[in-house]
Amino acid sequence: QVQLVESGGGSVQPGGSLRLSCAASGTSDYCMGWFRQAPGKEREGVARIASTGFTSYADSVKGRFTISKDNAKYTLYLQMNSLKPEDTAMYYCAAGGVYACYTGSWWSGNGVSYWGKGTLVTISS
Secondary structure, three states, X not given: OOEEEEEOOEEEOOOOOEEEEEEEEOOOOOEEEEEEEOOOOOOEEEEEEOOOOOEEEOOOOOOOEEXXXXXXXXXXXXXXXXXXXXXXXXXXXXXXXXXXXXXXXXXXXXXXXXXXXOEEEEEOO
C-alpha cells in the first residue's frame, strides 16, 4: 500500500532555502513528484522524477528547485533554493504509474494515483 507523508515545510525569507521530504512507502517503481497549490490558484506540477532517475521541472522553478530520491530510504526530496514570495503554497507529494513521468498530462495532476496531505511553505519578509 502506498503512503506519502510530507515534511520540511516552514516559513523563510525571500532568497532562502528549504528542503521538503516525502516518506514514500511502496513506491519503488513509481513516477514521483511534487505539486503545489497557492491560495486561490489551481494546483500545479512542480517537479517529477522517474524510476530511472530522469527529472523534469516546471519552468517557474527550473534552476532553483532540485528533485531527488533515496530509493533505499523510500524518500523523495525537493531542495528549494532562491525562494520567492510566489513560491508560497501547500506542497504535495504525488505518485503515479511508471509512464506518468513521460506524459504532459502529469503536470495537471492526471496520472497521479496517490497524494500526500501536504506541507505548507511560506515565503515572506
